[in-house]
Amino acid sequence: MRILIADDEPGTRLLLTAAVQRLGHTAMVAEDGATAWTLYLAESPDVLISDWEMPGIDGTELTTRIRAHAGTKYTYVMVLTGRADQSAARATMHAGADELILKPLDTADLERRLIAAERVVALHRRLADDARHDSLTDLGNRRRLDEELAVLIARTERYGHRFALCMFDIDHFKQLNDTAGHLAGDQALRNVADALRSALRSGDSLYRYGGEEFVVTLPGQSSDGAMLAAERLRSAVEAMALPHPAGGSVTISAGVAVAEPAGITATELLAAADVALYRAKEQGRNRVVNHDPRASSAQAGRPVRLLIADDDPLTREFLRAIADTSPALEMVGAACDSQEAIETALLTRPDVVLLDLNMPGGGGVSAATAIRNGLPSSRIVAYSVADGPDSQLAMARAGAVGYIVKGAPASEIVKAVTSAARW
């Protein structure tokens, strides 16, 4: 155990320190009550052995402060006294001391009392852990999340450390419960929790937020980083291929929010992630949506958000220049192969993806298929020199709603993209 010793007498301090260390514990030493209080706050020791009479903050006052401190960890308090004043001793016990030890100190007696103290400390720790633990999924529960969110928010305010939060909800879980039964539902909850846990990066924390809802906190993450992480977690659950009785497999939807601006409360942050999660459900489930305050105020006349995917840098520059000069278009990203096109699309959620047919990493057709699956609301426009009917057909089958031949004038490109967005 980590034991804090507070006594103004150097002799008693030495004796206690030697005894505590001989019993295999770690000793921290304070020469007065004020130092002991500071050390207590910084170290949250398992046990405090405090002198009763000390200048400034005495043992009773120290005990009162410790018990009033809303820490989650229990500190076992032993107060040493040279006087056997019954009413003062009772007051110290009422203040929250676990026991009073009479001086002179008998080290064999101290050893016995420390054995009992260790048991009490372990019991308190278990009670505190149980209250913050979800036994079905073996994850931290809502209470643990609330406490740890408060710490993250405090760090944001004090040091400007940002963080992001993802809220996940299993899709059509009620149906799974109703069809396969509650035991199967519970097993699915465990499986989803395991998949999320395995896909988690170190430093991030996972909690069971409610029934079939999970929360992940990502310290230091920006909105883009959190979107990538949420997407990784979403696809980890999908990759389990756990059969859903309604057909297909068990999937989750996610809402992502960043702890911004300064002064945001935990409740506001959770609400923001929840709004985004609701939108993910609305848009068809099994997807990740970012809580972007700009997105909710988007009006009809806004520019079409365009993603360009082409392996030729000159073509990318050409298309970028067109997007920059046209008020009808807003370029949200550029990719130079199929894989990057898919990842960037999932991240930026463009209205339209202008997709080169011939790209390394699977080609335009496979990218179109993946983007259509992940983002049913995004439109694909094929852009290619290969103007044969076969390639047009292949792109149409993959979900392209437009086709532009390379070399077409800017006005035609803008027209094809804006009409695809309305498609």
Ligand code: GH3
């Ligand atoms: P959506 O895709 O919109 O999220 O639909 P849903 O059916 O998942 O949503 P809904 O909130 O209607 O259903 C959640 C269900 O989760 C209802 C509840 O019975 C079930 N549930 C909550 N906690 C548990 C649990 O611990 N075990 C089991 N088996 N089911 C649970």
Ligand code: MG
């Ligand atoms: Mg003293």
Ligand code: MG
């Ligand atoms: Mg739910």
Ligand code: MG
């Ligand atoms: Mg659900």
